[in-house]
Amino acid sequence: MNERAVFAEIFKLGKVSRPELAQATGLSKPTISMALADLERARLVRPIGLRTGNAGRAALLYEIRPQAGWVLAVDIGREFVRLALADLVGDIAARRDEPRKGGETPDELVASLAELTRELADEAGASVGDITLTVFGTPGIHDKETSSLQLAPNLPGWERTGAVELLAGVAAGAPYVVENDVDLAALGEGAYGYGQGVAHFALVWIGTGIGMGIVIDGRLYRGAQGAAGEISYLPVGEGDPLVNRGRGMLESVASADGVVALATRLGMRGVTSAKDVFDAARAGDPIADRVLATEADHIAHALAGVIAVLDPELVVLGGGIGVQAGDLLIGPVTDCLRDLVALRVPMIRASGLGTEAVLLGAMAVGLTTARDLVFERAVAQLPAG
Amino acid sequence: MNERAVFAEIFKLGKVSRPELAQATGLSKPTISMALADLERARLVRPIGLRTGNAGRAALLYEIRPQAGWVLAVDIGREFVRLALADLVGDIAARRDEPRKGGETPDELVASLAELTRELADEAGASVGDITLTVFGTPGIHDKETSSLQLAPNLPGWERTGAVELLAGVAAGAPYVVENDVDLAALGEGAYGYGQGVAHFALVWIGTGIGMGIVIDGRLYRGAQGAAGEISYLPVGEGDPLVNRGRGMLESVASADGVVALATRLGMRGVTSAKDVFDAARAGDPIADRVLATEADHIAHALAGVIAVLDPELVVLGGGIGVQAGDLLIGPVTDCLRDLVALRVPMIRASGLGTEAVLLGAMAVGLTTARDLVFERAVAQLPAG
DNA sequence: AGAACTTTGTAAGAGACCTTGCCAAATTTG
DNA sequence: CAAATTTGGCAAGGTCTCTTACAAAGTTCT
Structure with missing residues (x-):
């Protein structure tokens, strides 16, 4: 559909008017208006006010509705666990660094992460159920066949088959992605660094x-x-x-x-x-x-x-x-x-990027994926709503 | 357009009927018929005969018109120059291995390649002007900024700025691609080998x-x-x-x-x-x-x-x-x-693949690129023809 | 051999989607 | 306050593709 292109363009441009979108996407004005109406009904975007100052009629500006989705980024490091919760436009609403106790079992780690997540959601004025996607950065290699972490000696217990699936419990069963921490740091560097x-x-x-x-x-x-x-x-x-x-x-x-x-x-x-x-x-x-x-x-x-x-x-x-x-x-x-x-x-x-690299990378992945997820979900129920 | 999908599908399937194309592309029968009519007018495909034997009406089979394009692959090796001329479906119509004299200047090498190309075209029943694309495999690195070959000590003279452009003379100014020989061998391995x-x-x-x-x-x-x-x-x-x-x-x-x-x-x-x-x-x-x-x-x-x-x-x-x-x-x-x-x-x-790897790789690249080229060219003049 | 069945190809109609063109509304500029 | 300019909405038209229906051409069964 065309809504997807419009949606993506609003992310790129931020606050933006219809004519600007028409210009950027190459679509016509009526098409843009139609797509915006759908996106607004789906509660993905919202009108933000008029922009005056230019000659001519004032343009109605639209922006992504930040609360349309939430992304939780978790960096499970050797000494610290770092978490950040951001809205769909990427503004970090809550942030936490917690020293690790060391030697926790997977269940214990997940329980403490779940508790931290609740606190972060509170801080951000959201609920855990609102979280669209969680991205975990861990050492080692995520073997998707067995849902386990290989070559991660600092995470004892996670090498067992199915262990990774426990992470679903951190954010109430929301979709999650597990990625190598260094790989995430590279993505962070690509999104926010050199x-x-x-x-x-x-x-x-x-x-x-x-x-x-x-x-x-x-x-x-x-x-x-x-x-x-x-x-x-x-x-x-x-x-x-x-x-x-x-x-x-x-x-x-x-x-x-x-x-x-x-x-x-x-x-x-x-x-x-x-x-x-x-x-x-x-x-x-x-x-x-x-x-x-x-x-x-x-x-x-x-x-x-x-x-x-x-x-x-x-x-x-x-x-x-x-x-x-x-x-x-x-x-x-x-x-x-x-x-x-x-x-x-x-x-x-x-x-x-210093020590933030992994978390920033997790956020970058999470935001792009979450945008797709949110869009897919909202558009699926559009005909009904 | 839809013609592109149909065209690509015919390449994949070879001789193929309209219902099969409809199945493969997910398009409807009338759409397939329309696209085939266009492709036939553009002389990219041709009807090849009826397939009887199945129950029901005999299906008219279509195939790519082999003469719709020609690809010349050239492997400029240390001791030999190898050439192959193939039609658009990839059948090699003419083939030649020629020992290199050694120490030729770029101009001499191009001249001898041009002569060999003429001979190959004759053998194949085509003309040099029919060649859609030439792919050269050479040692070293093709620097596109300066149109020269770096790190290729066995090709003296080709390190000079603009030297690579001489290769256009091999096949009468047809488009050409210059690629590292080992890279082509890898592509050959991917297309025809392990x-x-x-x-x-x-x-x-x-x-x-x-x-x-x-x-x-x-x-x-x-x-x-x-x-x-x-x-x-x-x-x-x-x-x-x-x-x-x-x-x-x-x-x-x-x-x-x-x-x-x-x-x-x-x-x-x-x-x-x-x-x-x-x-x-x-x-x-x-x-x-x-x-x-x-x-x-x-x-x-x-x-x-x-x-x-x-x-x-x-x-x-x-x-x-x-x-x-x-x-x-x-x-x-x-x-x-x-x-x-x-x-x-x-x-x-x-x-x-033995000593053929580079040539096969060049042919593989050449065929996919030539298909796009031929399609683009034919569709551009479709409205007129 | 002929009827029935199956598959293929074409034509007509319908619906979705997008664009063009026009006009009204709102704001700035002279 | 009028002219100019930009924005937003509406209606009409065109293009593309699918669905439906039907004719054509083969095979299979009796």
Whole structure:
């Protein structure tokens, strides 16, 4: 139908008049009026007032009715659970970061998420039943065959068949999507970060673990098993690959733990986190400098492989290390890549989204999906209403 | 329009009756009749006769008019130039393999290709002017900005700005497409080989050089600069990466030259080509076995990186080494990958298309593009005719 | 061999949908 | 306050496709 095109256009343009819609969609005025009447009956859009100031008659402006749908985004991280509830236009009405207790069973986690969701809905002046769609960002790989999470050691119990289906209980049975957290961060980068308007890019996530989200033609690429971008297993650095089985070579040398281990090995004292090393480097500590140089070298070698395969236009560094030390790493990594890459080195940038990347990505996916859902549902019952 | 759907369906089904088309497209019988009348007036399809045998009235069968378009596929290889001329349904009407003189200038090469094209057109009972589209497969990367070929040392002179435009002269100014040969081989594998029906796969080409073609969602993925899959630069094997600058580490250890070099280093005598080594291995030569094992190991390590990034459903080995030694390599490579890959190892197969892969891929691209071209052209002048 | 049945192809009618053209309403500008 | 301009609504017309009905041409059964 034509209503779909009009609906999509209103999202793109915000407050908009009929003639503007006609212009944008290429449809005629009567068609636009008809479509708007239907959309208004379906309570998807609403008139917002007159725009005066231009010559001629004042135009009646329409906008999406924000309360036509609600999206809940949930980032299930290692230490925190983050939630955001937004209306259909994407304005976040309620937000919460909650430290995780650790070692919860799936049931316990779902129960606490459900409680938080109720609180958020209250705060937003909505009810849990109004939630159109929930998007969960989790570590590991969501195996849809068995509804379980693989390769997610920090979520014990979720590797069991059917465990993922428990998440339906968070928002009273509303539809939900489960996506890898790094993949969501990549989508967040594409929607709100440096990936805007870039067709092909990769987000490399370096933190406690290492992963990569790949965006091709503006859409997430997951691979055949949903394991695309699992670069923690890239053969990088010295040593027998078999020694590090199960964790991945790149991950063991380049992750936060790897940075701390190397710093300690080189003689730094009192280092308990990667951030300590970066702070020391900023203060001019020569050992920390060497650690950083080694880290940049490892990252560059990993990126060389990624670039050879994918030839992206842009690589964004995210995750704990990307956020904390991105500014220190971009330069050396780019320099090192010049020696490793055949053609032009793609842009390398540090993510500006910080710890919000996953949640923002979840919201971006959720909003586009929710818009389709809401439209489908409303149009299905249009003839009756 | 609806004619497009009907046209596409006839390609898929071959000889087909109106009721079958109605069934397949979901359109009604009168609509099909109308569309067929238009297509016939445009000389895109033709009635081919009655099908009797079924109960009821005999159905009039229609098919694509093969002479409605011609596609020329050209594989510009290192030692040979291969050409094939096919009609719009894909039947190859004329075929030619010509050894290259070596060291030709672009003008000389184009002139000899143009002469061969004339001969092929004669053989096929067509004229050069009938050719709808030409597809060229070349080594290196086609830079569309400058109309030149990069990273193609075997095609001297083609790195100059505008050189690629000379190719228009091969088939009297008909539209043409220039694509990397390995990428075309991947598309060939997708259209006629093991890649049929596989959404995400990679074709790894190992011969004199090394490359990879990536198919994602059934379509070729080229990357931002057209350099996706240039895996010759993957950091694999021992040694200083800088030593092998310009050639790529993987390429220097795993290509045909690399195999010969390793065999000689390990003490084999009289080895001049990789094929000698494989023949010896088949005859039970222990040194050749070791060379093969090493080769399998190198390939597996390279594939481990590719798989970690792309998570393909299938990896096909092609090119000289893939074709000659695919059967010997598949086993050891797969075994080795089990130790290097986190999740399930994708299928690894040796291409069955042999030296035809590039040409078949060029033909596959050419046919789909030519169908669109022919349709567009014919429908544009329909109102008049 | 002929009647009955099945399938195919065409013609006519009807309905949905969108556009064009025209006119009234509302606001700014001179 | 009138002219100009833009907006919104209404009516008529055209295009496209489907449904229905029927004629045509084959097969199968008796």
